[in-house]
Amino acid sequence: MSIFSEIRRHVMAALDEMVADGTLPAGLDFGRVNVEPPRDPSHGDMATNAAMVLAKPAGSKPRDIAEALAGELAKRQEIDSAEVAGPGFINLRLDPALWRRCIGDVLAAGAAYGGSDTGGGAKVNIEYVSANPTGLLHMGHARGAVFGDALASLLAKVGYDVTREYYVNDAGNQIDILAESLIKRGRQLAGETIPDSEFEGFYPGEEVIDAARAANEEDPDWLSLPDGDRHAFARRQAVDFLMVRIREDLAHLGIEQEIYTSEAALVADGAVGRALDTLESRGLIYTGVLEPPKGKKPDDWEERPQTLFRATDFGDDVDRPLKKSNGEWTYFATDIAYHLDKYRRGFATLIDVWGADHGGYVKRMNAAVDAITEGEAALDVKICQLVNLMDKGEPVKMSKRAGNVVTIREVVDEIGKDVVRFIMLTRKNDAPLDFDFAKVTEQSKDNPVFYVQYAHARVHSVFRQARTTIPDLPLDDESLAEANLELLTDPGELALIKTIAGWPRIVESAAEAHEPHRLAFYLNDTAAEFHAHWNRGKDEAGLRLVVDSDRELTLARLAMIRALALVIASGLEVFGVMPVEEMR
RNA sequence: GCGCCCGUAGCUCAGUAGGAUAGAGCACGAGAUUCCUAAUCUCGGGGUCGCAGGUUCGAAUCCUGCCGGGCGCGCCA
Incomplete structure (x- = not known):
């Protein structure tokens, strides 16, 4: 049990006693009572708002409840100590031994520290990347990829049974265009002259040429197949080839998703028809005519009756079309079937990670999931805002049409997956992110990856130092766990210990909010606190971590910073970043 | 026109689902290296939390309206 839930339990018990002895009336709802560390550390270790929240329902003054509760807690x-402050807060100071004990918890748990079983093994499906296999992944995809992957790890850490999934959009128009692009490239490779102008509107990437070569190896005569067969062959070839490349690139980023669901397979299986039949049977589908959008009317707008889903019954703004005029399902229709498929596979919690350009799609998908699962499944769509690629403060221009996209592969090869992953998580997912190639490779505190890694490395450096100066001091985790932590009395040390002890709380709240970036801020703050403490040892020799003349004190201090390194490692593990032990 | 996201220090952003005197970094100014990595640290100035109302013990946070920015808006995915 964490120190936070322990203290919360004390507050609850004290409130129960006050109810028992008649100080408080029975039947009060303690749901809004919270117990948390105050923003301002001078207020103490923990504070509770219980008196203020309960004053009105209990029919007494906040101060009176606070005094009584404080008295109860102080016992x-x-x-x-428990003091009443401000409008009725109760500030608690804890026995420092409680805090010190957390160091032992960290040493026992290792990098697993901060985990919990809050999730209770509930199944969560998180779908991310899901880029169309019409080209290689570029840096725009990297953010969603890293975000989804880190969120998955985070949820796993707090006890969810997480499945990572990729939805392959291998049906529809774009894949037809891809197939035709492949055929053009095939003819080109066969010696035919095809002017650039003929590639207008097709996929120009070099990877399509590679795919055409692969097609030649698969079947040297594929170009002479009858049109329909050739097209089908080209589709299959192109998608398979590009998916292999995409998966390779993701693997380079440290991402491996366990499930790849094919849109085409869902369609071929009849899943879409079945899903829509279900909606039909509930009276949620009808044929109607939509109003043209106001303000911006498409040039080729014409009124036509469409097959529509009653999305407005579930909070959407308009009802949404399910069929194209050529009789095919819309993307939305197949997506309904896909989400139903996920639900049927046992996932009541679904998370989708999408790019900013899909923001307008969130409401209808929530409506659809609500309708198709009869409210049984919860969908949380996380939108990742754009990444602005920069170099030394100047924007790097990227245009898919001009073919000068910056691919994930190039960047990972150049600066490494750990840097890319960490930086992508240093902003809230729905805020735009600047990714400056010069800055993220810089070795300074400007660069959060470096700064955090340096703190971790510095701990190891201190250990190396200790091994030199006190060679026979045992420094394995078991020995460190035996250290006499009562020797850690300096305010800087206690502050550091409290920060370390706060890690499970951060993990918990970040997981609950589906916001992994909170870990990045915590790691940065923790690194800063450690660097500051380290420097205090420069001014005051008594605060140095390695004290040659005092083995016991050194052991206690090393136990503390070992715990700190483990917490950093724990955070980096969620991010999929390797902690470094040396930075020379 | 409608919907979603956003508006916090000169700049880039946090702000722990409503808490106490709103925080970091950059930039700017002043300092700290016989000593565990100065790749670091310390101190300082800097704000009507876009504006106006409302909800309550208490609002940057929740509600309404306005102003400003981004994204999206039938048969693309």
Whole structure:
């Protein structure tokens, strides 16, 4: 049990006692009572708003409840003092031994520290990347890829049974165009002269040429197949080839998704028809005519009756079409079937990670999931804003049409997956992110990856130092766990310990909010605190971590910073970043 | 025109699902290296949290309206 839930339990118990002895009326709802560390550390270790929240329902003044509750809490051995402050807060100071004990918890748990079983093994499906296999992944995809992957790890850490998934959009128009692009490239490779102008509107990437070569190896005569067969062959070849490349690139980023669901397979299987039949049977599908969008009317707008889903019944703004005029399903229709498929596979919690350009699609998908699962499944769509690629402050221009996209592969090869992954998580997912190639490779505190890694490396550096100066001091985790932590009395040390002890709380709240970036901010703050403490040892020799003349004190301090390194490692593990032990 | 996201220090952003005197970094100014990595640290100035109302013990946070920016808006995915 974490120190936070322990103290919360004390507050709850104290409230129960006050109900028992008549100080508080029975039947109060304690749901809004919180117990958390105050923003301002001078207020103490923990604070509770219980008196203010309960004053009105209990029919008494906040101060009176606060005084009584504080008196009750102060009796407890774990709580050194309880003071009423401000409008009715109760500030608690804890027995420092409680905090120190957390160091032992970290050493025992290792990098697994901060994990929990809050999720209770509930199945969560998180779908991310899901880029169309019409080209290689570029840096625009990297953010969603890393975000989804880190969120998955984060949820796994707090006890969810997480499945990572990629939805392959291998049906529809774009794939037809891809197939035709492949055929053009095939003819080109066969010696035919095809002017660039003929590639207008097709996929120009070099990877399509590679795919055509692969097609030649698969079947040297594929170009002479009858038109329909050739097209089908080209589709299959192109998609298979590009998916292999995409998966390779993701693997380079440290991402491996366990499920790849094919849109084409869902369609071929009849899943779309079945899903829509279900909606039909509930009266949620009708044929109607939509109003043209106001303000911006498409030039080729014509009124036509369409097959529509009653999305407005589920909070959407308009009803949404399910069929194209050529009789094919819309992307939305297949997506309904896909989400139903996920639900049927046992996932009541679904997370989709999408790019900013799909933001307008969120409401209808939520409506659809609500309708198709009869409210049984919860969908959370996380939108990742754009990544602005920069170099030394100047924007790097990227245009798919001009063919000068910056691919994930290039960047990972150049600066490494760990840097890319960490930087992508240093902003809230729905805020735009600047990714400056010069800055992220810089070795300074400007660069959060470096700064955090350096803190981790510095801990190891201190250990190397200790091994030199006190060679016979045992420094394995078991020995460190035996250290006499009572020797850690300096305010800087206690502050560091409290920060370390706060890690499970951060993990918990980040997981609940589906916001992995909170870990990045915590890691940065923790690194800063450690660097500051380290420097204090420069001014005051008594605060140095390695004290040649005092083995016991050194052991206690090393236990503390070992715990700190483990917490950093724990965070980096969620991010899929390798902690470094040396930075020379 | 409608919907979603956003508006916090000169700049880039946090702000722990409503808490106490709103925080970091950059930039700017002043300092710290016989010593565990100065790739670091310390101190300082800097704000009507876009504007106006509302909800309540209490609002950057929730509600309404306006202003400003981004994204999207039938048969693309």
